[in-house]
Amino acid sequence: MPIIINLDVQLAKKKMSVTDFAAAIDITPANVSVLKNGRAKAVRFTTLDAICRVLDCQPGDILEWVPDDHPAAVAAREDDA
Numbered sequence: 284m285p286i287i288i289n290l291d292v293q294l295a296k297k298k299m300s301v302t303d304f305a306a307a308i309d310i311t312p313a314n315v316s317v318l319k320n321g322r323a324k325a326v327r328f329t330t331l332d333a334i335c336r337v338l339d340c341q342p343g344d345i346l347e348w349v350p351d352d353h354p355a356a357v358a359a360r361e362d363d364a
Contacts, residue, residue: 308333
């Protein structure tokens, strides 16, 4: 399932550190890293709501679907191997 997480892009736009962001949405920095690096298997709607509220963005700014043959999807599969 090639869902790309663009959290790092949004954090950079807001010039926000992972530590500050984690505190703002009330999750651990380790869990932010799991999400940011695309290793999360699920995201709670309450967490997605907090992310969008803090970063002033839409869910589509964070989550992106790409086809299986897209270079980002291929790279993600290679990272999992």
